[in-house]
Amino acid sequence: LGDVHRELADYPKALKTYQASLSISKEVKDRKGEGISLSNVGRVNRDLANYSKALHLSKQALAIHRDIGDRRWEGISLSNIGSIYTALSDYRHALQTSQQALAIHRAIGDRRWEGITLRHIGKIYAKLSDSPKALKLFQQALAIHRDIGARLDIVDTQYAMVLIYANKNQETKARELLEEVINLGKQIQHPNLPKFIQLLTELKQDN
Template sequence: IAREIKDRQTEGKALGNLGSAYTSLGDYAKAIDYQQQSLAIAREIKDRQTEGKALGNLGSAYTSLGDYAKAIDYQQQWLAIAREIKDRHSEGIALGNLGTAYAHLGDYAKALDYQQQWLAIAREIKDRQSEGAALGNLGSAYTSLGDYAKAIEHTQQSLAIAREIKDRQGEGIVLGNLGTAYAHLGDYAKALDYQQQGLAITREIKDRHSEGRTLENLGSAYFSLGDYAKAIEYAQQSLAIAREIKDRQSEGIALKILRLARSKSGNLSAAEKTLLDK
């Protein structure tokens, strides 16, 4: 309809929404194509807000693809526009996305700095969902740094907000993150409890990506406990989902857990033993 009536602004927004939908499906090639079209129209008609959102969505797609240099470039462009038009909500999300990209690169100092900036803005504008997400991201960064006390503190705060605002997807992800932190501490009883709670939510809301990651974490926890049968069971479920949604990173991790667990349990073919030795 937008094309028929030559409404370029609505056309650009619709293209951006299509791109976001394809990102959720994990089809990043289509997502990028639609966001690039949205970006071109936004620049043509000088719609700075839509331009910024398209840039941010492109950055998120490239983060999912593991191209962090491009992701950071697009998020920085979005951040500049958000500050120019004084869109505090978008400024905060761009900062959080930058923090996430830097965390993937292992630059936790920058990751923490950007997430703290996002947290400050979220609290200033009373955006509880963003506040919870920023706290969760801070918790994940502290887990990666090995500061599990701070990781659990921030993640528990994130969990409280997710439950308060009834953000089931956020709650499921945060429960999984708590499980990961407790697994690093060697408290596998708590780790398994949190992961199982997270798994139930991801299945309830049909979040296949998070379900696969949670199954992967359960497999890893059972492997650490020496329960190789359960480790294999959960890793196989994780592997099936990773292949279904084309999550190559999770597929690799699930295969590694499977090989190690089968090796420990003695249930390994000669070909697999050769691969493991390599």
């Protein structure tokens, strides 16, 4: 249920749901559940831009995942930590952590998180102004999203590509791809749809 609220960008409800799960997991001494709930609470705090708290919670979660040998959630927590470092502009740690996560996702065959983490790494290179490398990583991520039918991830990765094209003054390319993003975003009721439509309006005005 927390995942549903988070995907709909209803962060207060997501936080409440995940915190309730965390309390139950601690009460019944479910270490796996505790680690997952800590990861999820960390993710929502990242979404809310509470980066210091998000990093602290995600590192706690990571320690539990490693302690019990939960490789899948170890990889997810490393991906989350990488995205928090990116938000904090600590690109060296962001890249280091995200590469560790990617290696785990690939080793265990977690395709969804492999795609998400490739997008994370692409965003780091975009921040470092290496657009060719960022676009290459986004294309790799997109191929995985499409292969597994992860439509929310397709939208998010394509939008990341739109921002690069817009920053490189490739307005036509940005506009055409953004129209694809909006069409798919409408189908899946993407929470950032108003933001996508606003950017399209701005790109049309600039042209």
